[in-house]
Amino acid sequence: MNQDQLKEQVGREAVKFVEDGMYLGLGTGSTVRYMVDALGERVANEHLNLVCVATSERTAQQAAELGITVRNLDDVDHLDLTIDGADEIDDNFQGIKGGGAAHLWEKIVAINSTKNMWIVDESKMVHKLGQFPLPLEVIPFGSTHVLKKLTDMGLHPTFRMTETGHVMTDSENYVIDLHLNEIDHPHELAAQLDGIVGVVEHGLFLDMVNTVIVGRSDGPEVLRARD
Ligand SMILES: O=C[C@H](O)[C@H](O)[C@H](O)COP(=O)(O)O
Numbered sequence: 001m002n003q004d005q006l007k008e009q010v011g012r013e014a015v016k017f018v019e020d021g022m023y024l025g026l027g028t029g030s031t032v033r034y035m036v037d038a039l040g041e042r043v044a045n046e047h048l049n050l051v052c053v054a055t056s057e058r059t060a061q062q063a064a065e066l067g068i069t070v071r072n073l074d075d076v077d078h079l080d081l082t083i084d085g086a087d088e089i090d091d092n093f094q095g096i097k098g099g100g101a102a103h104l105w106e107k108i109v110a111i112n113s114t115k116n117m118w119i120v121d122e123s124k125m126v127h128k129l130g131q132f133p134l135p136l137e138v139i140p141f142g143s144t145h146v147l148k149k150l151t152d153m154g155l156h157p158t159f160r161m162t163e164t165g166h167v168m169t170d171s172e173n174y175v176i177d178l179h180l181n182e183i184d185h186p187h188e189l190a191a192q193l194d195g196i197v198g199v200v201e202h203g204l205f206l207d208m209v210n211t212v213i214v215g216r217s218d219g220p221e222v223l224r225a226r227d
Helices: 003-017 030-046 057-065 103-111 143-152 186-194
Strands: 023-026 051-054 079-084 113-121 134-138 157-159 174-178 199-202 211-215 221-224
Touching (some): 003 079, 003 211, 103 134, 103 199, 143 174
Parallel strands (some): 023 051, 113 211
Antiparallel strands (some): 134 199, 157 174
16 A cells, blocks of 8 residues: 555544544645545535534635534534644654644644544654654744754754745744754653744644554554553
């Protein structure tokens, strides 16, 4: 099975956990895209009553086109479950997210969700975080000074750019990626990054996920991370 087939496999597996009447958070990314397609099929075929909150404009648009009810986070009082992708997951079920620049909204939705599930192909499972560049969402105003500060801290930052300029998030902020190779102490790094003025949010998602579904050639593996 190639990577796309594994992503589709976990997307389809994840929607089996969705129950009628749920308030559901929808993540962002290429794996989630398959999940939302599968969810749309269930909504159409089984007439499920779901209320969904999306973590990006992209996901909101896809879901709405499939006839899934999408509301703003501020218009719901709770979320039962959020299903999202991840860029890396380590042996302790800590994660890096934000490869698609959506980690700010994703983290806000995640912390307001009773349960969180991540769906990944097996290439995302690592022993130690950090091979994947760690994304930060930063306020454009003064961002070159934030970049310099991060450089001085030895965190090897680069702005994430397109051919035409800065990658912009849905909140119209910039993204800085930290090229760390290995993150020995994720909690300490998270606390350091939380303390930098101008950094809105980082892509370390620590102690957050309850269930991980890993796509493997011999079938999806469901891992329980925490209650
Ligand atoms: O910002 C994007 C998100 O954190 C994604 O969930 C993450 O990058 C994984 O995306 P994909 O499923 O495309 O690898």
